[in-house]
């Protein structure tokens with residue numbers, strides 16, 4: 043039986059109002075895929091960039107919007123081993139999460155942490171997969187090290203602050219205003235920097251007695267690249283996950299050699315199913331237990347109905363939010 047699926051169609055892309063509710067026939071799950079009846083979907087900056095036309099989905103990914111959902115599994119593919127119809131999960135999706143039904147690989151599903159509801163659970167996958175793999179795997183942040191994350195009030199930023207704090211780092215973050223600074227402090231940031239008025243490089247240098255921080259997670263790029271390299275300690279690691287201010291900059295690479303720095307980065311969506319499965323396993327063993335003790339929980343800013351996805355995107359583009367913007371599909 044073919045299911046008809048209500049979803050957000052962004053057509054040829056453009057401004058937020060290009061997004062309209064539409065209906066399409068839903069594919070059946072293949073291989074290790076599960077079909078999820080979606081309760082909530084998370085809104086992420088990569089969705090905004092995809093809708094606007096500057097972040098096309100990688101080959102093989104769903105062309106539709108939505109990288110994370112929570113809900114109930116209603117069908118499984120022929121090779122599924124560990125999930126069954128009726129399971130409640132949250133999942134990283136290859137796209138298509140702004141919809142009544144969504145396909146996900148069974149390896150990219152997480153159990154709903156005890157004590158969390160489906161709304162909170164839908165806010166987990168994209169941010170926690172991204173922060174875990176970049177901060178704790180690529181940059182290998184260790185307890186006791188100093189950590190700086192830019193854009194602290196973003197979904198990614200608040201996740202990074204909470205996890206770095208929980209794993210024993212001293213945390214610096216940059217934010218656009220004092221309300222955002224307050225939220226970051228509550229999440230565990232030791233130092234907040236109002237980047238519109240203060241120079242993060244100077245503040246980090248003074249606070250660390252010119253030693254610098256061990257790891258920086260950056261989504262800004264542009265002029266920040268040189269400042270980040272200068273703000274790192276010997277053997278420091280800079281991880282780039284986006285370029286909100288552009289990827290082209292005149293870089294002075296001398297600090298990389300002098301301080302033996304590593305400059306890396308990654309994007310989650312094109313990673314292999316196997317890689318994403320390994321990140322999911324790490325989250326189950328390292329992060330979900332913290333959540334079940336009430337730590338490192340996603341912070342929800344506002345929930346919109348699926349049909350109001352355009353308003354959700356407009357809010358994200360305004361950057362007035364603190365934490366996650368969510369879509370209610372079937373609450």
Ligand SMILES: NC(=O)c1ccc[n+]([C@@H]2O[C@H](COP(=O)([O-])OP(=O)(O)OC[C@H]3O[C@@H](n4cnc5c(N)ncnc54)[C@H](OP(=O)(O)O)[C@@H]3O)[C@@H](O)[C@H]2O)c1
Pocket residue numbers: 085086087088168172192193194195196197198199216217218219222237261262282283284285286287308309310311358361362363365
């Ligand atoms: N590589 C990956 O795999 C991956 C995966 C997911 C997300 N991302 C990227 O991670 C970033 C955050 O994603 P999100 O979904 O959490 O988005 P979001 O909530 O919209 O966060 C973006 C934040 O960036 C801050 N910002 C903008 N310019 C800044 C600057 N010059 N200095 C410091 N902060 C600045 C804004 O806060 P202020 O008001 O404080 O400026 C805004 O809240 C996005 O760029 C997204 O594309 C990458």
